[in-house]
Amino acid sequence: MRREISLTLVVIAIECIVFGYLYYQKAFQPTPPQPNLAVVDSFTEEDLNFFRDTTKEPEDWHWLGQAYMAAGYYAEAKATFARAAELMPLSPWVAFDNGFCLSRVGQVVEGNAEFQRAIDLGHPKAADAMYFIGRNHLRNEDPENAEIAFRKAVKIPLAKFELAKILYRRGELDEAETLLTEVVRAEKGTVQTFVLRSQIELKRGDVPGAEKQSIEADSKWVRIKSPFGEQRKRLMENNSKFGFYLKAKEAMAKVAQHENRVARTKVKEVLEQEFDLMVHDSFIKLDIFVGRVKEALELIEERIERFGPSSSILLTLGDVRKMRGDDELALEAWKQGIDINSDKSARDCCKRVADFYGGQLADKQKSLLYQAIGAELYAKEGILLEEFELANKQASLAVKYNPDSAEAFYLLGRSELGLGMTDAAAKSFSRCLELEPTHGRSLLCLKTLKGTPK
């Protein structure tokens, strides 16, 4: 019996040692870093504190790192990812995130070691990791190693494009152009390819060729798909999973669902913490929707006070003033909206002013003038989006309503150029230059046209 007791005592002693050790390990393991939360809103502060206090498992460390990074605490994120990597040495995802964070704070050598580890551990986006390695070599002023990395990541069109840029900088223009052609095959009509082509032509001394590419580039707006863009999106998504941006998202969802009373409370809560443009816009929309015109007007004025005037906010200001019956003040706001920017909202301001003059004031001349300005803006947008038929229709209207506008003739020419009507385009550019002899873009287009075989 004594032996059995002794044996049991030994087992208990071993248990105490083992579990004591485990307890010690757990109780005295390193804790996550505490960032200075005084610089963020209280929603974010509360959630980050909660995440920090409940970080126990390796996965918690990984998430906390992501949350810190999303909230802009890069130094804390870096330390947290490092701990997550210690606890999960075989996780390619932790290695990848750690690599991204290290790169962001400029520790490019360490970042690359982590990206390489992510690749070695079988990260499903190994090519992206290799692309980021290439980028870090560029950050480190090491184009030779960047080239090696981009060649390994060449299935990503942007890696191929970066490679083309390295070759262009080195003066290997033919090889750069070949790669660029491959990029175009993979992703058509992207703006970077036209810009680089223009630079290649310029380096070759072919100025008209460069100008042609330049004009093409002007109407492109799609960029080559980027792994960095994907990570940025992920960061934004993480950001809206907690704190201020989560509350803002919830508030805006309530506005969109027309749950007006709840929406109002939530929007106010959010704006008390931080002046967020999108949430504030939602608040204005909400007030207009429920007919609180006076409150909407106050919000618009607050918005202009904080962020200055823009066509978009002046359009809304005019609309709200009109709702209140302040027609003259509405007209003033819309006119300012036309004057200050040349975007879609400015176009809508033109429509409002043209309608106002045409309808209420029966001033056909002025109505036509504003229709012409609106048509010009519409045509510009059509050209930017390469919708040349639409642009042509609008530019024709602009020319009809305001035959003294050099800009309208230029836009007509640009739309005709886009539709392949080179003779008509040449005529339009010439007319533009008759009206405004120093119109540089018409001069450039005409020069390019003259150098183009029919």
Next chain:
Amino acid sequence: MGSILNSEREKNRPLAAALVVSMLVIPAVFYLFNDKIQARGKPVDVERIRANFDPSKIEFSRESLLPNPEFGQLYANLRLLPSAKGDWMDVVAADCRTGQVTRLSHEVDGSWSETVINQDRLLPGPGGVNPVDFDGDGDIDYLVSCIGGIQPTNDLVGRVCLLQNNDGVFETIDILKSVRRVTDAQHGDFDNDGDLDLVVAVFGGLLQGQILYLENDGNLNFTDHELMNISGAIHVPVGDFDNDGDLDFAALVSQEEEEVIAFENPGDGFVNAKRHWIFSSSNFDLGTAGMVATDLDQDGDQDFLIALGDNLELINNAAQPWHGVKWLENKGDWNFESHQLASIGGIYGVAPADFDGDGDIDVAAVSMFNDWSQDQAASVVWLENDGNQNFKTWQVASDPIQLSCVTCGDINNDGTADIVTGSFHFRRPHLKFGSIDAFLNPGRAK
């Protein structure tokens, strides 16, 4: 014997049972309470980029030119002008928030008064302002470059305007419009015909931008020549960089490339200008944010100072080790040698001046994106030149934060160079707001 053993066994039975139970309970308890064990170890070490520096040996004192704001202000550019009102200099500011160019004057009672120059209409995001007698009628006009608004856009929102002074009443004239975001416009008689022409940095939106040369026909009609189709041109300082007697200019280009391209004037303007790539970096993340021309080493030619710290590609900024101040030393014949003068996070503006009165050129710098989570992170610093272009960084202020522009001059006419800064506060953290602040130099070192 057997009975003794038996009785002892009986006696020990409860003890044995208790031990067996203990043996089973210990792991069970551990298993049950495992989740509730709170970690109490030391927090993991956090390694940070240096954000603060030795306190300035010159005791600058802060004077806010405008009342402390309740929210972020958006000043993009500042200039100093002699004042008509007294000894102090006037400050001209481009205010992106209100769409106004304002002139601040120091009054006799010590307050500052503010006059809006463009009273006829608002400007779309004025980002740069140059006081100049543009029409040659003997008074000061203002040349303004407009970025359209603070939100990035690919729309044609950029503009160059002249606020033409007609006997004290200013008329806003559009010199260039329907272009993408414009970040700088500088003037000079580039073609030597007696009137002022312009060079313009059209930063652009997505990836389309331009460097333009606008040739003045003498009646404020301009022919625009596209010198380069390139996105990200920020500043286009003008100067005679090759000492041949005519004005050249250089463009600081960021975005896709990080480079400085100089345009050599053959004597008749820039239509046939020769281009020189005087600086380039493969580090697309370098964050060039501003450039000024100055003869830093006082060897008789113009060098450049570059601010490094732009960091807007993600929602939250990060200070990076290559941020700071760079000097491009003019070695002649369009060769420039690059030197890093200081490493400070998020530097957006630089300005040269001799702060310690020792005859060499020092540098003031302001930070937009330092690590503001560190309470004492520097927002204003000056770099002391030891006379051999070795620089020591001195911290002037950590409040206000998020500063975009700086200019230097003897604003209070006491014989020492002061620092004037402008806030561009549009990101987190929303604290330590400023507007236009002067850091006055008492002219004594500790």
